[in-house]
Amino acid sequence: MGLIRIGIIGKTNTGKTTFFNAATLLNAEVQPYPFTTKQPNIGVAHVSSPCVCREFGVKCQPRNSVCIKGWRFHPITLIDLPGLIKGAHEGKGLGNQFLTVAAQSDALIHLVDASGSIDAEGNIVEIGHGDPVSDYFDIEEELVLWYQKIIEGNRFSIEKHEKTLGIVDAFYMVLSGIKVTKEQIENALIITGLLDKPFKDWTMEESKTFAYTIRDISKPTIVVANKIDLEGAEKNYIRLSKTLKDVVVIPASADSELALRRAQQKGLVEYVPGDEEFRVVKPDALTKKQKRALEYMERFVFSKIMRTGVQFALNALVFKVMGYKYVYPVEDPEHLSDKKGRVLPDVFLLPRHADLRDLGFEIHSEIGKNLIYGVDVRTGLKLPRDYILHDRDVIHLVVAKRGGK
Ligand SMILES: Nc1nc2c(ncn2[C@@H]2O[C@H](COP(=O)(O)OP(=O)(O)OP(=O)(O)O)[C@@H](O)[C@H]2O)c(=O)[nH]1
Ligand SMILES: [Mg+2]
Incomplete structure (x- = not known):
């Protein structure tokens, strides 16, 4: 997919x-x-939600996504x-x-x-x-x-x-x-x-x-x-x-998000997209103009609507309106890792009705075909193949071994 x-x-x-x-x-x-x-214009943006690494008290090593200060970002395609x-x-x-x-x-x-x-x-x-x-x-x-x-x-x-x-x-x-x-x-x-x-x-x-x-x-x-x-x-x-009673409406200031991400890239502020605050790293390093711009944002964006709304809008559309969910498959349930020991390497963004088998096929068609059952890593519960996945599930898939290998 x-x-x-x-x-x-x-x-x-x-x-x-x-x-x-x-x-x-x-x-x-x-x-x-x-x-x-x-x-x-076509580009790559991300959706984000709290990574399960904090809940499990582990340090994750993402491969298909990134984790910034406890937020897991997964890519999506954005078209302007x-x-x-x-x-x-x-x-x-x-x-x-x-x-x-x-x-x-x-x-x-x-x-x-x-x-x-x-x-x-x-x-x-x-x-x-x-x-x-x-x-x-x-x-x-x-x-x-x-x-x-x-x-x-x-x-x-x-x-x-x-x-x-x-x-x-x-x-x-x-x-x-x-x-x-x-x-x-x-x-x-x-x-x-x-x-x-x-x-x-x-x-x-x-x-x-x-x-x-x-x-x-x-x-x-x-x-x-x-x-x-x-x-x-x-x-x-x-x-x-x-x-618009039946539509989700989100207030935003795209300009402010752009300025913050640029300031963050230059090392002027600490800011994670979607955050409800930003912190000036070196107040003395700011020009007068930059200072004024940050004060403007504080006053006319953050104190009004808590956040710039850009990341929030992407998340709301994908998770709330479209009903997508994050699922973390792990090969080694004890260490929450893949075979090479990478902790929580991947998160899959799956549609509303996706079940265990869909997750299997998403990883590899052989895993989808040979799937026997899954394990909910949080509880140890055995899950049938048609189990409908939940957001932030951590799943171990048990697959039939083939021909003595
Ligand atoms: N004050 C304010 N101005 C904004 C904000 N977002 C965009 N603008 C300004 O609005 C103007 C138009 O922005 P664009 O992003 O080019 O708009 P667009 O919808 O892509 O326009 P077209 O490509 O012509 O359809 C620019 O001057 C932006 O700086 C915002 O959050 N606040
Ligand atoms: Mg435009």
């Missing part, structure tokens, strides 16, 4: 590239002009997309090509400028003049219309294949390229009540409802209310939270 792919969408100038740079610490182009980003505006599904702005990239993600972060400092076209305006709530709905509408356009654009093919393959497979032929599964198509048809209605009889309204439902269930999404450090942003954040 490849890394989870998360796309960052949102109106232009909301801070997507800043968020991406902060999360990946790469240096893509950031500018206060609309449509600065013309090509998607060009900004959207109204009419994008018709190719306005940088429209279509990028929607295709967005649709290839497993989940989305929808960034909005909570300070209201962009207008409907994405130009920087005086703070408070833009409306992040309507920005959010504009962009969501574009996404749905784009899905609908794909469906309507393939009407002929869907109608033709529906006769021989049935409606689910007919849609699957068209939608599989944008990471929609058969199960999701079937669920969307059930939810919309369209499972038994031939596609040729669908009204435009029905095809839009279906498009909306497909978008909704195939791309788990959180909203990040960015630029929370600016005046009036908190008010808009609360308004967003109240309006």
Whole structure:
């Protein structure tokens, strides 16, 4: 299984590239002009959760991940997309090509400028003049219309294949390229009540409802209310939270996370992404400007929302909304190590319904095939192959030995 792919969408100038740079610490182009980003940037970011090393009182030696001060970071793929505006599904702005990239993600972060400092076209305006709530709905509408356009654009093919393959497979032929599964198509048809209605009889309204439902269930999404450090942003954040009842909304300051990670790299501050504080290492080494920037963050970010929200948003999306879990397999349960004595070398990021067998296959197909049972290392409990793994499980897999070796 490849890394989870998360796309960052949102109106232009909301801070997507800043968020991406902060999360990946790469240096893509950031500018206060609309449509600065013309090509998607792809980078590696991380999710994090407390490593089990502290609980077990051991020093871990991570191989596929890193442990920083008791936090285990596992890589994910992050994609920074060009900004959207109204009419994008018709190719306005940088429209279509990028929607295709967005649709290839497993989940989305929808960034909005909570300070209201962009207008409907994405130009920087005086703070408070833009409306992040309507920005959010504009962009969501574009996404749905784009899905609908794909469906309507393939009407002929869907109608033709529906006769021989049935409606689910007919849609699957068209939608599989944008990471929609058969199960999701079937669920969307059930939810919309369209499972038994031939596609040729669908009204435009029905095809839009279906498009909306497909978008909704195939791309788990959180909203990040960015630029929370600016005046009036908190008010808009609360308004967003109240309006979007079924969506997780997270306040953030991407700019601050970027500054902190850079300061940390230069050795100016002690800071672990996601931390609720940072510590100045050598106060005397700071320039006046740096000092002012850190004070600004303390005052307008940390004392307001406790953290910058960037790492928190990635974690919330992957662990809470998508339901992924961390699982630590160990070959030697006594020493919590692999055969070479490396302690807690790997953590696997597994989807919601993954069981022991899935873990086995994830490590090696031979382990998956020859798995007999597992052991919960915390309790010594023997676990059957269809045991659904829990977050932060430490597991020893018992595999059938082959041919006297
Ligand atoms: N005050 C404040 N400004 C921010 C924050 N995050 C980003 N910005 C600023 O917002 C402007 C736009 O940032 P970008 O990251 O280029 O925005 P974008 O969404 O990638 O823009 P496009 O690629 O044009 O769609 C820049 O001037 C950033 O410095 C934040 O948390 N607080
Ligand atoms: Mg950008």
